Amino acid sequence: MPAAPPPLPQPQENAGPPELLQLGTGTDEDEPCLRADAARNRARLLEAAERLVAEHGAGALTMEAVAAAACVGKGTVFRRFGDRTGLLAALLDHSERKFQAALLSGPPPLGPGAPPVERLRAFGCALLRRSIDELDLLLAGEPSAERRHTFPPRRFLRHHVALLLREAVPDADSELLSHTLMAYLDAALIHHLTRQCGLPAERVREGWLDLVARVTRTDTPDPGSVPPAVAPLA
Numbered sequence: 001m002p003a004a005p006p007p008l009p010q011p012q013e014n015a016g017p018p019e020l021l022q023l024g025t026g027t028d029e030d031e032p033c034l035r036a037d038a039a040r041n042r043a044r045l046l047e048a049a050e051r052l053v054a055e056h057g058a059g060a061l062t063m064e065a066v067a068a069a070a071c072v073g074k075g076t077v078f079r080r081f082g083d084r085t086g087l088l089a090a091l092l093d094h095s096e097r098k099f100q101a102a103l104l105s106g107p108p109p110l111g112p113g114a115p116p117v118e119r120l121r122a123f124g125c126a127l128l129r130r131s132i133d134e135l136d137l138l139l140a141g142e143p144s145a146e147r148r149h150t151f152p153p154r155r156f157l158r159h160h161v162a163l164l165l166r167e168a169v170p171d172a173d174s175e176l177l178s179h180t181l182m183a184y185l186d187a188a189l190i191h192h193l194t195r196q197c198g199l200p201a202e203r204v205r206e207g208w209l210d211l212v213a214r215v216t217r218t219d220t221p222d223p224g225s226v227p228p229a230v231a232p233l234a
Contacts, residue, residue: 041076042080044070044072045070045080045081046091046094047070048066048069048070049061049091050094051069052066052069053134053137054133057136058088058139061087061088062084063078063081063083088141091137091141092137092153095134095137096153099126099127100156103123103160108122109121109122110123110126115168116168117216119164120164120165120168120181120216121209123160123164124181124185124205124208128185128201128204128208131185131187131190132201135195139191142187149179157182158179158182161181161182162175165178165181165215165216168216169216169217180215181211181212181215184207185208190204
């Protein structure tokens with residue numbers, strides 16, 4: 001069996017392990033003594049913004065619409081997030097934190113406790129579900145081309161995939177393969193496949209399971225054997 005190839009050299013600014021997402025939106029959440037009522041108000045505004053994005057898309061999201069949906073004054077939204085860009089950043093931060101928490105401490109197979117191949121399957125299916133549900137928001141927050149692979153949220157997720165690959169296929173180049181797998185889950189590609197090509201979400205999900213099977217040299221699971229956390233997309 002050939003020796004595992006060396007890891008890819010990392011850019012200087014990326015030295016060290018990937019950190020959890022810290023966008024630092026400049027909101028009260030970043031202050032050490034955040035009042036409980038301010039935290040509740042912020043969560044209420046984010047929940048209202050999430051509903052608006054789900055119903056009308058990120059393009060229709062305005063500070064005024066969020067204020068009306070949350071039954072607060074417009075000035076409250078501006079004080080909390082600064083402007084629309086800050087609001088979108090806070091929404092992305094909120095979504096990323098929930099997804100990271102599921103990976104780090106949620107129930108298996110997405111969270112710890114399942115074999116690496118099962119976790120890879122669950123990871124891709126969960127990220128696909130999230131990407132389809134929040135596609136407009138993810139596209140609106142898409143980093144520029146030169147930052148796409150150094151953007152902290154993407155770097156964290158890719159590192160997670162690389163760790164699972166290292167366990168599942170020790171003799172493979174997990175660093176390069178993790179980039180390949182993450183490319184399949186790219187929000188812009190999901191937009192192209194589901195909205196421009198009209199592919200059903202279930203076919204995209206099955207493509208992910210097939211890709212994982214080929215990369216890890218395992219069998220594609222039968223539909224009936226897929227656990228609830230990897231259930232078909234709605």
